[in-house]
Amino acid sequence: MSRRRFLTAVALSGLAAGCGSSSEAGEPRPVGKLAFRTQLRIPPLLRPETGKDGVRRFRLTMQSGRTGILPGTSTATWGFNGSFLGPTIRASRGDRIQMAVTNRLPETSTVHWHGMRLPAKMDGGPHQPIEPGATWRPYWTLDQPAATSWYHPHPHGRTATHVYRGLAGMFIIDDDVEVELPDRYGVDDIPLILQDKTFAADGSLAGDPLKDTFGILGDHILVNGTYDPFVNVTTERARFRILNGSNARMYNVVFSDRRAFHVVGNDAGLLPAPVRVDRVSLTPGERVEIVAAFAPGEQVVLRSLSGSAGIDEGDLDLLKIITASRLTASVPLPARLARTVPIAVPPGARVRRFELNGHDAINHKEMDPSRIDEVVPAGATEIWEIENNVYAHNFHIHEVAFRILDVGGSPPPGYATGHKDTVYVPSKTTVRLAVQFGRYTDPRDPYMYHCHILRHEDSGMMGQFVIVEPGTENQVSRTIPVAHHM
Structure with a gap:
C-alpha cells in the first residue's frame, strides 16, 4: 500500500x-x-x-x-x-x-x-x-x-x-499606514469564518472529507462556528473580514436586497482603492474584506448564491444583519487605500507551467514529501501558468504574494486585482499569475503549492519548492530526507 x-x-x-x-x-x-x-x-x-x-x-x-x-x-x-x-x-x-x-x-x-x-x-x-x-x-x-x-x-x-x-x-x-477604515474588532470590524458541515441525527459531525470528487459539501453553514446566526450592527458602516474556511465549498456572497458594497482588500492586503460590487466569490482559503453601509433599524441577510462550479450549489443564507435604531456615524470610505505597488513582470521572467490532473496530481505527479519539484531564486518574480483540464480546483502558494494576470485570457474582476495567495481555477481554464517570491533562503526546507480543496490536497495534488540564493539553483539537491522533517 x-x-x-x-x-x-x-x-x-x-x-x-x-x-x-x-x-x-x-x-x-x-x-x-x-x-x-x-x-x-x-x-x-x-x-x-x-x-x-x-x-x-x-x-x-x-x-x-x-x-x-x-x-x-x-x-x-x-x-x-x-x-x-x-x-x-x-x-x-x-x-x-x-x-x-x-x-x-x-x-x-x-x-x-x-x-x-x-x-x-x-x-x-x-x-x-x-x-x-x-x-x-x-x-x-x-x-x-x-x-x-x-x-x-x-x-x-x-x-x-x-x-x-x-x-x-x-x-x-x-501596519502603520493610516487608512480610515472601520477597525474596532467585533464592533464595526467583524470577522466571518464561513464553513459548511454535515451533522448526524445526534449532533455529531458526519460526512467524509476524503470521499467523492470534492470531499465535504455540508448541508449546514456555520459562521464563526455559529449556526443560524445574526449580528447586531451599531454603526453606519461595517467592515466584514470574510474567510472561506470550508474544505471544498465556494461562496458567491451577496446581500439579500442586492445592495452594492465595497471590496477594500483581499488575500494579501488592501486594494489600492475601494472597488464597488454587489457580489464576491470565494473558494477555500481565500479572504476578502468588504465595507457595507447601513440605515437605522433595518435587517438584511448575507447570502451565497448557487453557481455552476460544482462546489457552489444551492442558494444559502449565511447571516442576518440587524441594525440599531440609531447608528454611530462612520468616517467616509477613503478614495485611496494601500500604497502597495502592483506586482510587475520583469522582462524575460521565467514561466513555470502546472497542470492539475484529476484530484491527486500536478504535472502528472502525486505529492512526494522527499521530492523538491521547483527551485526558485530569492526575490524573483515569475509567471506561473495553472492549467485545469478537469473539474473545479483552486491554487494556493505558500510564502508568496501574486497578482492574477488573466483567467482564461480575460482579466480578473476588479476586486481580485490586488495581492493574493489563493486563486480559483475554473474547469477547462488556465490562470496566469505574476508570482513575487520572498528572500528567505533555505535549500532543504520546502514551501508548498497545492489545491486548497482539502480532499485534493490530501490526495496528492501538491508540490514543493525551495527558495535559494540566486545563482545556486543548479547546486540544490532535488531530494530531501523525509525523516529529517516528518
Missing part, C-alpha cells in the same frame, strides 16, 4: 470513529429556512505576553472537546484554546513574534500560517509536525502589509480531517 493510500485509509477510519457515520439527509439549507436565532460568536482576541526583549509571545493549544452547535445537541470537536475553532491573533508589521503551539490531540498535527511571508522552517507545513504532547515554537519578524490571514493544520494526508473537526482561526496583520 502506498503512503498516500495508507494515510487516506487512516483518515477515513479516524473520522468514522470520531464523528459518526450516519449523515442527516437533505440539501444545503436554502434561502428562507433559517430563523436567525443565535447571536454570532466573535472569536476572542488572543493576548500576547511581551517580554523585556520586545518579543510578542502567543500561546495556542490544540485540543479536543465538545461544542453546542445545533440546538439541543453536543458535538465532538477540535479547537485551539477551546473546543472549536481558535482565537483571533492580531499583530503589527515590524513585530517580533514567537508562537508556542502545544498539541493535546491524540495524533500528530501541524499549524500553518496561511498567507504569512516567513522562513520555510516556520511555515507550519507537513515538514513541521507537532507530536502529541509536544510544543512547537516558531518565530519570525512580521514584515508584510496589513491583511487578513489565518492559521490551520497542514499534516500530510490529514489536513481535511483536522480542519473539518474545527481547527482554524483568523490572523489579522496591521
Whole structure:
C-alpha cells in the first residue's frame, strides 16, 4: 500500500470513529429556512505576553472537546484554546513574534500560517509536525502589509480531517499606514469564518472529507462556528473580514436586497482603492474584506448564491444583519487605500507551467514529501501558468504574494486585482499569475503549492519548492530526507 493510500485509509477510519457515520439527509439549507436565532460568536482576541526583549509571545493549544452547535445537541470537536475553532491573533508589521503551539490531540498535527511571508522552517507545513504532547515554537519578524490571514493544520494526508473537526482561526496583520477604515474588532470590524458541515441525527459531525470528487459539501453553514446566526450592527458602516474556511465549498456572497458594497482588500492586503460590487466569490482559503453601509433599524441577510462550479450549489443564507435604531456615524470610505505597488513582470521572467490532473496530481505527479519539484531564486518574480483540464480546483502558494494576470485570457474582476495567495481555477481554464517570491533562503526546507480543496490536497495534488540564493539553483539537491522533517 502506498503512503498516500495508507494515510487516506487512516483518515477515513479516524473520522468514522470520531464523528459518526450516519449523515442527516437533505440539501444545503436554502434561502428562507433559517430563523436567525443565535447571536454570532466573535472569536476572542488572543493576548500576547511581551517580554523585556520586545518579543510578542502567543500561546495556542490544540485540543479536543465538545461544542453546542445545533440546538439541543453536543458535538465532538477540535479547537485551539477551546473546543472549536481558535482565537483571533492580531499583530503589527515590524513585530517580533514567537508562537508556542502545544498539541493535546491524540495524533500528530501541524499549524500553518496561511498567507504569512516567513522562513520555510516556520511555515507550519507537513515538514513541521507537532507530536502529541509536544510544543512547537516558531518565530519570525512580521514584515508584510496589513491583511487578513489565518492559521490551520497542514499534516500530510490529514489536513481535511483536522480542519473539518474545527481547527482554524483568523490572523489579522496591521501596519502603520493610516487608512480610515472601520477597525474596532467585533464592533464595526467583524470577522466571518464561513464553513459548511454535515451533522448526524445526534449532533455529531458526519460526512467524509476524503470521499467523492470534492470531499465535504455540508448541508449546514456555520459562521464563526455559529449556526443560524445574526449580528447586531451599531454603526453606519461595517467592515466584514470574510474567510472561506470550508474544505471544498465556494461562496458567491451577496446581500439579500442586492445592495452594492465595497471590496477594500483581499488575500494579501488592501486594494489600492475601494472597488464597488454587489457580489464576491470565494473558494477555500481565500479572504476578502468588504465595507457595507447601513440605515437605522433595518435587517438584511448575507447570502451565497448557487453557481455552476460544482462546489457552489444551492442558494444559502449565511447571516442576518440587524441594525440599531440609531447608528454611530462612520468616517467616509477613503478614495485611496494601500500604497502597495502592483506586482510587475520583469522582462524575460521565467514561466513555470502546472497542470492539475484529476484530484491527486500536478504535472502528472502525486505529492512526494522527499521530492523538491521547483527551485526558485530569492526575490524573483515569475509567471506561473495553472492549467485545469478537469473539474473545479483552486491554487494556493505558500510564502508568496501574486497578482492574477488573466483567467482564461480575460482579466480578473476588479476586486481580485490586488495581492493574493489563493486563486480559483475554473474547469477547462488556465490562470496566469505574476508570482513575487520572498528572500528567505533555505535549500532543504520546502514551501508548498497545492489545491486548497482539502480532499485534493490530501490526495496528492501538491508540490514543493525551495527558495535559494540566486545563482545556486543548479547546486540544490532535488531530494530531501523525509525523516529529517516528518
